Structures are given as structure tokens and as C-alpha cells.
Amino acid sequence: MSHQTTTVAHFDIPYFCYLDPEANVLQPLPAFAQDSNMLSKIYRMMVLMRIFDRKAITLQRTGKLGTYPSTQGQEAIAVGIGAAMQEADILCPYYREYGAQFWRGVKMEEILLYWGGDERGNHFANNKYDMPICVPIASQTLHAVGIATALKMQKKKQAVLVALGDGATSRGDFYEAMNVAGVWELPVVFVINNNQWAISLPREKQTKSQTLAQKAIAAGIEGWQIDGDDIFAVKETLDKALAKARSGQGATVIEAITYRMGDHTTADDASRYRKPEELVAHEKHDPIKRLKKYMMANGLWDESKEQQLIIEVTAEVEKAVETFNDIAMPTPESMFDHLYETLPQAYLDQRASVMKGDKE
Amino acid sequence: MTAITLVEAVAQALAYELAHDEKVVVFGQDIGANGGVFRATQGLQAKFGEERVRDTPLAENMIAGLAVGMAIGGMRPVAEIQFMDFICASIDQILSHGSRIRNRTRGRLTCPMVIRTPSGGGIRAPEHHSDSMEALFSQIPGLRVVIPSSPSRAYGLLLAAIRDPDPVIFMEPKRIYRMVKEEVPDDGEALPLDVCFVLREGKDITLVTWGAMVHETLQVAQKLSAQGIEAEVIDVATAKPLDMDTILQSVEKTGRCVVIQEANPTCSLSSEIIAQLAEKGLTSLMAPPKRVTGYDTVMPLYRLEKLFIPSEQRIMNAVKNVLEYA
Numbered sequence: 001m002s003h004q005t006t007t008v009a010h011f012d013i014p015y016f017c018y019l020d021p022e023a024n025v026l027q028p029l030p031a032f033a034q035d036s037n038m039l040s041k042i043y044r045m046m047v048l049m050r051i052f053d054r055k056a057i058t059l060q061r062t063g064k065l066g067t068y069p070s071t072q073g074q075e076a077i078a079v080g081i082g083a084a085m086q087e088a089d090i091l092c093p094y095y096r097e098y099g100a101q102f103w104r105g106v107k108m109e110e111i112l113l114y115w116g117g118d119e120r121g122n123h124f125a126n127n128k129y130d131m132p133i134c135v136p137i138a139s140q141t142l143h144a145v146g147i148a149t150a151l152k153m154q155k156k157k158q159a160v161l162v163a164l165g166d167g168a169t170s171r172g173d174f175y176e177a178m179n180v181a182g183v184w185e186l187p188v189v190f191v192i193n194n195n196q197w198a199i200s201l202p203r204e205k206q207t208k209s210q211t212l213a214q215k216a217i218a219a220g221i222e223g224w225q226i227d228g229d230d231i232f233a234v235k236e237t238l239d240k241a242l243a244k245a246r247s248g249q250g251a252t253v254i255e256a257i258t259y260r261m262g263d264h265t266t267a268d269d270a271s272r273y274r275k276p277e278e279l280v281a282h283e284k285h286d287p288i289k290r291l292k293k294y295m296m297a298n299g300l301w302d303e304s305k306e307q308q309l310i311i312e313v314t315a316e317v318e319k320a321v322e323t324f325n326d327i328a329m330p331t332p333e334s335m336f337d338h339l340y341e342t343l344p345q346a347y348l349d350q351r352a353s354v355m356k357g358d359k360e
Numbered sequence: 361m362t363a364i365t366l367v368e369a370v371a372q373a374l375a376y377e378l379a380h381d382e383k384v385v386v387f388g389q390d391i392g393a394n395g396g397v398f399r400a401t402q403g404l405q406a407k408f409g410e411e412r413v414r415d416t417p418l419a420e421n422m423i424a425g426l427a428v429g430m431a432i433g434g435m436r437p438v439a440e441i442q443f444m445d446f447i448c449a450s451i452d453q454i455l456s457h458g459s460r461i462r463n464r465t466r467g468r469l470t471c472p473m474v475i476r477t478p479s480g481g482g483i484r485a486p487e488h489h490s491d492s493m494e495a496l497f498s499q500i501p502g503l504r505v506v507i508p509s510s511p512s513r514a515y516g517l518l519l520a521a522i523r524d525p526d527p528v529i530f531m532e533p534k535r536i537y538r539m540v541k542e543e544v545p546d547d548g549e550a551l552p553l554d555v556c557f558v559l560r561e562g563k564d565i566t567l568v569t570w571g572a573m574v575h576e577t578l579q580v581a582q583k584l585s586a587q588g589i590e591a592e593v594i595d596v597a598t599a600k601p602l603d604m605d606t607i608l609q610s611v612e613k614t615g616r617c618v619v620i621q622e623a624n625p626t627c628s629l630s631s632e633i634i635a636q637l638a639e640k641g642l643t644s645l646m647a648p649p650k651r652v653t654g655y656d657t658v659m660p661l662y663r664l665e666k667l668f669i670p671s672e673q674r675i676m677n678a679v680k681n682v683l684e685y686a
Contacts, residue, residue, distance in 0.1 A: 090433075123466035131432070132465055136456045142422055143457065146429015146437075153385065153411060153435060176422035183417060338463045339502050341470070341525040344554050344601035 011217045015225045018232035021284050023293035030236035036300050042083055042231055043295060046075040046288050048313045049099040052108055053262075055317050056115065060266040064325070068115045071096045073229075073261030076287035077163075077193050079103065080234030084242055085161055090151075092131040092144040092162040096193060100163070104130060108320035109327070118330060119338075138168035141177035141190065148186040148245075159245035160188045161238075167198025169212045178219035178253065187245035189238065190216075190253040194228065195260035200273040216253035228256025229287040259285055332357065363541035369511035370400045370476070370532060373518035374438065376548050378408045381436060384522060387414045388423060388440030388476075397442055398478055398537055424450030424475060428458045431473040431527070438522055444479040444531065445488040451496075458527040459502035474521045474528045479507075480572050480622050482535035482669055484662040491659055492571070492623040497529045498600040498632070504528040504553055505600035509574035511542040513597055516551030524553060533572035540575075553598050556606040562590030565683060566610040568633060569620040570596040573670060577620050580675045589683065599629050607633060608641045615646035616682045622669050625653040647685030650678045 018029050032038050053072050059065040071078060074096050082103025085091060091100060098111055105126035114121025114133060122132035131147075134140035144162035151158050168174055169192060181188050192212050196203045209215060216223030224241075226233040234256060241252035259282040263270045270279075295301035336343055336351045343351065364372065377384045386401060386408075392415040395402035405413040416423055420441055427437040441447045447454075458471045481490030497505045506521055506528055508514035514532070521528040559574065560581055569577045574595050581591040592610050596602065611617045617637060619630040630651045637649055652670045660668055 119464055119466055122464050123468050128468065131469070136452060139425065139452060139457060142425020142453060143429040143432065145422075146426040146431075147433035148429070149426060150430045150433025150435045154433075172419075172421060173425065176417075176419040177425070179417055179419070180422055180426065338465075338467045340462070340504075346554075346601035346604065 011214070013211050013213045013223055013225055016233040016237050017227035017230050018236070019230045019290060019294055021229070021290060023290050023297060029232055030239075032235060033232060038083070039291075039295060039300060042079055042235070043291055043301070044309060044313065045079045045082065045099050045103060046231075046291065047309055048102065048316065049075045049078060050288060051310070051313050052098060052317050055321060056112065057266060059112070059321065065112065065115050066117050067265050067267045069095045069265040070262030071098055073282070073286065074193060074195055074258050075099055076231045076234050076291070077191065077228045077256045077258060080231055080238055081161060081163065081191060084235050084238035086158070086242070089159045089161060089242065090129050090131070090147055092140045092147070092160060093133055094137075094140060094163050094165060094168070094193070095133045095135065096165070097163050101130070106130070108317060109324040112320065112324040113327060116324065118327070120327075120330065138164055138171035138173040140164065141168070141174050144188050144190075145177045145181050145186055148181065148188040149184065152184075152187060157246045158187065159242045161191060161242065162188065163191045163193055165198060166192060166194040166196065166203055166206055166212060167201065168192070169215055170206055175215070175219070178216060178221060178251070181251035182219035182221045185248070185250040187248070188251045189241040189245055190251070191238070192253065192255040193258065194255050195258050197260050197264070197270075197274070199264045199268060211255060213253055213255035221251045221253060223253040223255065225255045225257065228258035229285045229290060231287060231291050258287070261286075361543045361545065363543050364511055365538045365541055366508065366511045366514045366532070367398055367400050367537040369515040369544050370518060371402050371404065372544065372546055373515045373522075374401060374404055375407065376546060377436075377438075377519060377522045378404065378412060380548065381522075383434065383436040384438060385412050385414070385430060385435050386438045386440075387416050387426070389416060389418055389442050391415060391440050396440060398534060400476070400532070401440070420446045420449040421453055424453035424458065427473040427475060428453055428461070428471055431458070431471040432461060432469050436472055436522060438474045438476060441475060441477040443489045444477040444493055445491045447475070447477055447493065454497070454503070454527070454529070455500050459500045462526065463502060470525055471527045472525050474518075474530050476518075476530045476532060478534035478537070479531040480533045480535055481659055481665045482572065484665070487661055490665060492621070492654070494531060494570070494599045495623060495628040498602070498629055502526065503600060504598065505531070506553065506598050507531045507533065507571040508597055509533065509536065509571055509595050510540065512544045513551060513557065513595070515544045516549060517553065517597060519548065520550035520553045523550060528553075531571065535572040536575060554601055554603055555598065556603045557595040557597055558592065558606065558610070559595050560591065560593040562592040562614065564589045564591060564614055565616040565618065565679060566592045566594060566607065566614045567618050567620060567679070568594045568596060568607055570599060570629070571622065573620045573622050576670065576672045576675055579672050580679060583676065584679065591679070596629070596633070602632065602636075604633070604636045604640070607637070611637060611641050612644040615644055617645070617649040618652060618675070618678050618682055619649065620652045620670055620675055622654050624656045625651055626656050628653065647682045650682050652678045
């Protein structure tokens with residue numbers, strides 16, 4: 001049986017990449033590439049993020065930190081987010097965006113405190129409105145559209161950026177959030193940090209969808225795929241998507257392709273499910289090496305600057321670790337301090353009990 | 361002033377807050393032009409516009425997550441989940457986020473949201489339209505659970521819930537949405553969110569209940585009164601946090617207690633009340649306390665639902681049993 005059909009709708013997913021893994025320039029770079037201060041700032045934060053990450057893993061291995069999710073290999077996305085967002089925008093991160101959080105005023109010792117088992121790590125001293133790290137996968141996408149709705153109702157020209165992983169794109173929250181972002185034309189940017197692995201499930205077993213970006217199409221919003229290890233692609237597309245959001249032109253989904261070079265967390269052992277040669281093959285994609293290569297080729301960087309930077313950044317991280325180590329334990333009764341604005345009467349006995357502890 | 365029903369009192373409270381606080385946003389499925397499937401938002405969209413009284417796409421989890429985000433973003437969201445049974449899809453957003461963002465951020469971010477939802481059985485509704493889940497939500501730290509049982513309490517408690525700085529699950533017992541009418545002045549006066557209401561004073565026995573069961577319980581109290589037995593009736597309209605002091609004081613006076621609820625008994629609000637009574641009020645009891653509840657079954661479809669919901673007779677039997685205990 002044959003039917004005559006016509007196409008009723010047609011969609012494209014554009015792909016953005018400026019710098020290939022060998023740091024060859026594939027097309028004219030975005031304007032900010034001329035801003036050597038910006039490039040240095042970006043590069044510095046990427047290096048800091050990696051050194052921080054290594055230090056955090058060491059702290060976990062020596063019992064000074066709880067379970068910690070590494071960010072190695074994903075620095076361009078996090079730092080690109082930090083560099084592209086304006087201060088008044090609001091970030092809803094998952095748990096591999098430390099570079100973005102540091103850029104936005106969150107302190108290294110706060111992130112350490114959080115993974116060190118203390119809620120005070122989410123009480124960002126220098127950032128009032130960003131959401132804390134979100135553990136339940138994809139649930140933060142709904143907070144992002146809620147906050148975006150509030151901003152839109154308050155007529156504020158601010159954008160919300162929500163980050164998520166490839167695994168999160170299988171959850172209903174993500175589809176529900178994109179759907180409402182589309183139909184209400186909300187000022188929100190979804191950044192899918194597609195690092196190819198959701199703990200042990202590889203990208204090809206996560207979904208039959210050819211790209212993750214195309215999931216935006218059903219919600220009526222644009223979906224772009226980018227090389228997430230190319231800082232130029234990350235920042236340029238984020239600049240565009242955020243400007244679009246702030247000017248009332250609605251939401252965008254950006255699928256940033258990257259690779260999780262570490263384990264899922266320090267409690268995971270990727271060698272149980274991932275072939276070592278796969279990791280080796282991806283090392284050439286390292287976003288830090290790529291930017292360094294570009295900067296060196298263009299006379300913006302050299303090995304003596306590199307050595308100097310590593311010394312500075314290592315000292316900064318060590319100082320943050322010292323501050324973290326010096327933070328006193330929370331008081332026992334502090335677990336009751338922020339349940340409600342005013343602790344209800346019904347809790348007073350339990351609060352008194354925790355203060356007494358094991359005493360008779 | 362005309363007398364209004366409980367569902368009309370809900371609409372009156374929503375209209376009052378929409379008019380007096382520009383941060384208040386009312387949203388949910390079919391709540392706009394349709395005025396909600398029970399008409400709890402009747403006329404609000406026409407009066408306050410599509411921005412502040414908005415229909416959402418159909419996704420309960422999204423509605424709850426949206427409310428969490430909007431509250432964090434500086435609004436006062438009042439979301440409707442069309443029937444409480446469907447709130448199960450939004451439990452992650454309520455439990456993992458709405459109830460604990462204040463605690464997680466040590467007070468940096470807060471979630472002043474209300475989720476309103478019709479609850480309970482007794483209206484011959486289809487499957488998945490009749491559950492009572494106050495216990496599920498009373499388990500959650502950081503939440504408030506409120507269940508009005510009259511038009512005036514619906515009005516005063518809903519105003520208080522919207523103005524409260526913390527998240528509130530506001531259960532509306534749909535069986536009594538239109539059961540009684542009361543004159544409810546539209547004066548913006550809120551009721552307290554952390555005390556039980558003593559609806560009837562008495563010295564012989566304490567009857568503790570909430571929601572729709574308040575009505576059967578008051579009927580029983582009236583019949584007892586005709587027999588010379590004075591029951592004290594306590595409405596636990598704020599299930600979480602639980603005002604146990606009012607219940608304990610009453611039992612100290614009466615020495616006898618029956619707790620009546622529509623929900624299943626195991627690990628329920630009545631379990632908590634009886635447990636605290638055992639811990640703190642055992643010596644004032646002259647008889648073992650009793651519970652009259654639904655059963656630990658699935659809420660049956662409507663042919664049997666009246667057998668599930670405690671009847672006046674079942675309450676009366678339990679009361680007699682406790683009164684006759686030597």
C-alpha cells in the first residue's frame with residue numbers, strides 16, 4: 001500500500017564549533033576572542049577548576065571530604081557558563097559547574113563545605129539568588145522555569161540558566177520544563193552537559209534520539225548542539241541564548257558535547273563499565289589543552305606564564321582548603337534552625353533533646 | 361451578607377489575596393476560564409487576568425516544581441492539584457525541594473508556596489479521585505499541612521497559608537465543599553496555622569478529628585448530648601505541625617479519647633496522636649483510646665466507599681466502648 005505524503009514540519013539542529021581538538025580555527029572566532037583579558041580570565045578559571053577538582057578528590061581519599069563528583073574534562077562548559085552569564089541572571093546548577101559557581105562569587109570553601117557534609121556550604125556569602133547544587137536529577141529544570149516565570153511576571157530582564165547532564169534528558173521533569181518554557185516563552189537556557197555517561201549508562205543506551213538537542217523541538221524551542229570542549233562555541237552560543245532570553249524571545253536548549261574524564265563520583269569506579277582505551281581516545285579533547293594551544297599559537301600564553309599561573313592557583317586552592325578545615329562543626333541544634341521561618345512549638349521537645357544528646 | 365459554601369470561601373480567600381498582594385499567582389489545570397473542576401477559582405481569571413490566574417499544561421510534577429521556583433523567585437504561588445490522588449506525581453518537588461530549600465540553604469532561599477488540593481472520598485468519583493493523604497505530607501519536615509472543615513476556617517486558614525513564609529499543603533475535603541453554608545465576612549482576617557480548634561466543649565470524652573469527618577463527629581456529639589454525655593470535639597485543622605497541647609489538655613479533663621479519620625490507620629495522623637497521647641498523657645487516661653478510621657485497604661470504588669468512610673454509627677460504637685470501659 002502506498003500513500004502520498006507531504007512534509008508538514010521540518011527541523012534542523014545546528015552544530016557550533018570554532019576550534020577543533022588540535023586548536024585549528026574552523027571559522028571566524030566570536031568577537032570576545034580579541035579580548036585577551038577575557039581569554040586569560042577564562043583560562044585561569046579552567047585551570048583553577050581542574051586543580052580544585054584534583055584537590056577535592058585527594059581530600060575525599062584522605063577522609064576529609066564525603067563523596068565528591070569530579071568535573072575533569074568539563075571545564076569549558078562550566079567556565080563558559082560563568083563567563084556568559086550576567087550577575088543578575090540566575091544559575092540552577094547540577095553538580096559539575098563549580099567553575100560557573102566560582103565565577104559567580106561562590107567560594108571554593110563553600111563547595112568543599114557542602115561536599116564535606118555541611119548545609120552551610122549552600123549559604124553562599126557572595127551570591128544571594130543562585131540555586132544550590134541539585135542532586136535529584138533533572139528536578140532543577142522545573143525550578144528554573146518557575147524562577148523564569150517569576151522574573152517574567154516581575155518584568156525583569158534577567159535570564160535563568162539551568163545545567164543538567166545527559167541522563168537528565170530522560171526524565172519527565174526535563175520534558176515538562178521545556179514544554180512550559182516553550183508555551184510561556186520563558187527567559188531560560190537549558191545547558192545539557194552531555195559527558196557521554198550517566199554513571200554507568202553510555203549515551204547510546206540512554207536514548208535512541210539522534211541528538212539530545214532535538215528534544216527541544218517538540219517543545220517548540222530551538223535546540224543547538226555544540227562542541228562543549230571548545231570554549232569559543234560554549235561562550236558564544238550561551239551569549240546568544242542568554243541575550244535572546246533576556247530580550248523576551250524565549251528559551252533555548254544547548255547540548256554541549258563533552259566527556260567525563262573521571263569517575264561519576266569518588267564512590268564510583270568507571271573501570272567496571274568503561275574501556276580504558278575510550279578514555280585515552282578522549283584525552284585529545286581536553287578543553288584546557290585546546291585553549292592553551294590556541295593561546296600559545298597566538299602569542300597570548302607561554303610556559304613561564306603557565307608555571308606562574310599554576311603556582312598562584314594552587315596557593316589559592318590550598319588557602320580555601322585551610323579555610324574549610326578551620327570551619328567549626330555546626331551546633332547540634334542547628335538542624336532545627338531553618339526548617340521553618342519560626343520553629344513551631346511542636347519541635348521544641350526534639351530540639352531540647354538533640355541539645356542534650358546522650359546525656360541522661 | 362450571604363452565606364457561602366466551603367468551596368466559595370476558598371474562592372473568596374483567593375480573590376482577597378490576589379487583590380491585596382500583587383505577588384500572589386494562582387495556577388493549575390483548568391483553573392482559568394473553567395474556574396477549576398470544583399469552581400474553587402470561579403471568576404478569578406476574569407477579574408485578575410490570565411497572567412495572575414493561569415492555566416498550566418497538564419503535568420502535576422511541573423506544577424509543583426514551578427511553584428517551588430516561583431516562590432524562590434519572589435512570588436507567592438498558589439497552585440492547584442486537581443485531585444489529591446494526582447499529587448503523587450509531584451511528591452519529589454514537594455519533598456525534595458519545596459519543603460527543604462530553606463534548610464538546604466540555611467535560610468538564604470525560601471519557598472512560600474501553597475498547594476491546594478481537593479481530598480477524600482464520598483462523592484461517587486471515579487478511581488484515583490478519593491484518597492486522603494495528610495499523613496504522607498505530615499511526615500515531611502519543613503511543610504505545613506492544613507485541612508479546613510468549614511467555610512470560615514477555609515477562608516481564614518487559606519489566607520494564613522498564602523501569607524505564611526513556608527510551604528503549605530492545603531487539603532480541601534471535597535465531600536463537604538457544598539455541605540454547609542456560613543456567613544464568612546471578607547475581612548482578610550487569617551486564622552492561626554498551629555493550633556487545633558475546639559469546636560465544642562465537654563467534660564466526658566474528647567473526640568479528635570479533622571476535615572470532612574468533623575461533620576459526622578459533631579453529629580455524634582449532639583446525639584451524646586441528648587443522652588447527657590458532653591463530648592469535647594477538637595478539629596485538628598493544622599495536621600502539621602501538630603498542636604498536641606490542646607489535645608492533651610482536653611484529655612486531662614475528660615480522661616477518654618477517640619480519634620476519627622477518613623484515612624487508612626497504619627502510620628497515620630491518628631497513629632501519631634495516639635502515640636503522643638501514650639507518651640505524654642497516659643496517666644490522665646481512664647480508658648484505652650480508640651480510633652475510628654478507614655481501613656488499610658485501597659480506597660474502594662464508589663459502591664463501597666461509604667463502608668470505608670467512618671459512619672456516625674461506627675463513631676458512636678467506639679465512643680460507647682470507651683465510655684463504658686470500667
